[in-house]
Amino acid sequence: MDIAALSNESFNAIDWINGSYNKHLKEIGNEIDKKGPTESNDNDFIAKDFIAKNVSKLHLYIQQVHNAVEETSQKVVSGMPRVVKDALELQTEVEELKKRMHAMRREMTNVQEETGDCMAALERLNTIQTKLQKAKESLQESDGWGNLICELEDCFEHNNLKGAFDKLLSLQKSLQVQEQLVGHAERLAQVEDFKNRLEAVASPNVVQCFSEGSVEHTKQYVSIFSGIQRVAQLEQYYRAVQKNSLQQKWKQILDMQAAESSNQTHFLSVFYNYLLEHCHQQVKWCAQVFHNMQGNIQPVIVIIELLPSLQPSRDSYILQLLKACNERLELLEEYAQANHTFMAHLTAFLEQSKIELSYETHCQLLQSVYGYFHKFIEQYPRIEETQLSTQVDKLLVSQTSAVDSVRHLDNCNQKMFDWLSDACERCSHITDDLGLCRLIEIICGILKKMLENFSKTQRQISLSIDNGTENWSTLQCSMSLLQCLADFQIKLQKFEKSLQIRMSKLKENLISTSSCKISVYKTYDIQEQKKLISNIEKYQKKNMESSSAYASSSIFFTFIYDQIKIHCVETHEIALNVLLKPIEGHLLSIQPSLNPSSDSLMPANMPEFSFAPQECITQIGQYLLTLPQHLEPLLFTPSPLLKQGLEICNVKYTQAVPCADILLSLVVEQCCQVYQSQLLQIKSLSAISSKQFAVDIEYLSSVVEDLGLSISANLSQILILLKAAPENYLALSAGCEPRLVTAIRQMRNIVSTQ
Known part of the structure; x- marks a missing residue:
């Protein structure tokens, strides 16, 4: 029996019993085979035998465990008085330790109070000692101040620039030590005066070094000016030399361009190209000479200071060329593009060289390049x-x-x-x-x-x-x-x-x-x-x-x-006038019969079929019938441009109807309007003339209907009023426009019964 499995954290009683049972079967397997067939198949007997053996073993193990537990508990109970005694002794020692710590803290407080004044006195004495030491050093330096000045003067007399620089450095150190002595301001002014003298002595050589581009000699002067805190003045010398050189190059380029009449307008691009190349070279040179971060941007500052100060200025020279040139816009475009190209190339170079300009410097650069051009804008x-x-x-x-x-x-x-x-x-x-x-x-x-x-x-x-x-x-x-x-x-x-x-x-x-x-x-x-x-x-x-x-x-x-709309409408009216001109000519000949006797010879009750349309009306009808064959080739399938022009003139052209038909309808509409106006100008109409005009209008109406159109509503009402018998005039005029009713009644001399 595996008793160790009982202490396992993942112990499972069922698995443990089954495992033990299977092991038991293997052990007695041979004995079962030797027995008879009845006993060999009696599994119940085997299980009962296994349970009996293992239960007895478990009882034995439980008894042993109980004995061990009882023995252990007796030992623990017998040892408890000793543990309690040790705990009480430890508590007593802790209390004693606390008392000692409080006593030590009181002693430390007393010592601190007693020694505090002494420490303050010692600090005060140390400060006095330090001041006395500085005063001693200042007095010693003061004693040697005069000697340094004499040696410095001697170096200036012998033009010993290196010796003068060394003595001036010693003088600066001595001045720092003598800060506590009276007359420090006078000594400071004296040192500044010596710096000015040293700068004046070195400036011709500095200018020569910058002009020649000597790296080694320039480095020596950079160290000298750095030592006397005059690097800014040295950079000014550098910029002055470069600006002078570039100014001379500017004049040279202008003279060369003026000599070549064919290329004299390209002076700005030529100078900008030279300026870019010069900037590339000088940035590399300054990186070798100047060790501070501002050294690399000195060529850029040269450009910023140079361009606005060029003589002659860019704007004045361009103005001269504009006065003598006919292609002034092309000239301005060339110079504007030269500005953009120069600025783009310069910015690309600065980014490539990892030179970062401050916002203020960048704005100054833009102003120097573009500022002059605003007057031309x-x-x-x-x-x-x-x-x-x-x-x-x-x-x-x-x-x-x-x-x-x-x-x-x-x-x-x-x-x-x-x-x-x-x-x-x-x-x-x-x-x-x-x-x-x-x-x-x-x-x-x-x-x-x-x-x-x-x-x-x-x-x-x-x-x-x-x-x-x-x-x-x-x-x-x-x-x-x-x-x-x-x-x-x-x-x-x-x-x-x-x-x-x-x-x-x-x-x-x-x-x-x-x-x-x-x-x-x-x-x-x-x-x-x-x-x-x-x-x-x-x-x-x-x-x-x-x-x-x-x-x-x-x-x-x-x-x-x-x-444009007004012109389109007027042009369309011209087209209408062209088409209406023959119609207007025929309508002007419309007049009532001026011979009363001829009307009196004709009975007033003649049937309408005995009347024929007047010649001018038939001519108008014939003209209208021929219009489609003239308009369709022109407007049946108009170009998109002509279609849009017609739509601007009249909204009717936006309909899904051929433009020729719309124009024909407008001609008919105008024809009816002119015919109506001409009729209303007649002062008096006889019964015969009324019938004649009615026949004319009916003829015109039939012609217009053949064209797929209709005469105007007013002209239709005039037809009704002309055909109405005098005794039924009032009844038949119902629904007609009052103005037309009155006009026709007066023309026909019909007495109103109202």
Whole structure:
């Protein structure tokens, strides 16, 4: 039996019993095989035998455990008095230790109180001793001050720069020691005077070293100036030498460019390239010579101080070239790009060299590069206006005929907007769009000139209408002008969208200049920035408040869009006038019979079929019937531009109906209006004349119906009033317009019964 398994933490009684039972079966397996078949299969007997043996063993083990526990408990009980006695003795010793610690603390407090005054006295005596020691050293140094001054003067007389530097260092150390003595301020002034003398003696050699670029000799002077705390003055000498050298190079480049007439405009790019190369070399040289962090940025500070002080200045020289040059905008664009290129390359070099400029230094660098160019940014709009006006004046030349004028305008549209796009690109390159608002005002003036030319062409077309003739060439010309106007509007809308994008981007750049590290915006005047932002917001507000249908998305050209619509409507009216001119000529001949006798010879009750339409009405009918064959080739499938132009003129053209049919309906509508006006001008009508005019209107109505249209409502009412018998006039006139009822009644001399 495995008794050790009982102490295992994972003990399981069932598993333990089964394991023991299986082991028991293996032990008695051979004996079971030798017994008979009945006994060999009696598992109950084997189990009972196993249980009996193991239970007896367990009883024995339990008895042994009880005996061991009883023996152990007796030992513990017998030892308890001794443990209690030891605990009481330990408690007594702890109490005694506490008393001793309190006594020691009282003794330490007493000692501290007794020795505190003594320690303060010792500290005071130590301080006095230190002061006396310093005073002693100061007196000793004071005794040697005169000797150092004499030795320093001797070094100056013999021009011994190294010896003078060493003596001056000793003098500085001696001055620090004599800080407590009277007359320290005078000695300090005396040392500063010697520093000035040393700097004056060393300055010619320093300038020569900087000019020659000698690294070893320059290092010696760097150590000397560092020792006397004059590194800032040494850096000034360095910058002065470099600026003088670069100033001479500037004059040399200007002289060389002036001698070459073909390349004299490239002076700025040439100088900037030389300046970049010089900066690369000097940064490496300064890294070898100057050991402080400010040494590497000295070439950059040279550029900052040099560019605004160049003689002649960049702006004055550019002004001279502008006065003698015809391509002034190209010249300004070249210099603006030279500024951007130089600044971009310089910034890339500084990043590559891991030279970090402070925010103030970076702003100074931007100001030195871009500052001079702001006067040209202010002049740019005026120069651009001059060039655009010259181009437009040459382009908008009057043509001899209306057809040539329309064809010329069609060609002008593309050229005009190409020039305007080029002007915007120049504005971006030259001013970084800072002159965009003023440029837009100039563009408005240019567009007005273009519209004036449209007006001139309209007048030419209007004057070319022949009296009483069918002028199909003029109609074609007016349609071409309408198409040209639509093309002008589409190009203007596309152009304005690009301007809106650029203006929004300009506003972002002005508001958040921190995002534009290399930018001319940082050098732009704060007040001018606020003014420009205010102008942009004014444009945007104007866009939101716009109520014009064709300018709802317009920020800049609301007036232009309104004028385009007016010109489109006027051009469409010209086309209508062309088509109505023959009709008006025929309608002017409409008059009642002036011979009363002829009317008296004809019975008033003649049937209507005995009347025939007047010749002028039949001619109008024939003309209207021939219009579709003239209009369909022109307007059955109009170009998208012509379709848009027609839609601007009249909303009816937006319907899913051929434009030719809509124009024909407008002609019929105008024809009815003119016919009505002509009828209402008649003072008196006889019964025969009333029937004649009724027949004429019915004929015209049938012709119009053949065209798929109908005469106007007023003309239909006039027909009813002309055919009404005098005795039934009042009843039949019900529902007609009162003005027409009264007019026809007076014309027919019908007495009112009301």
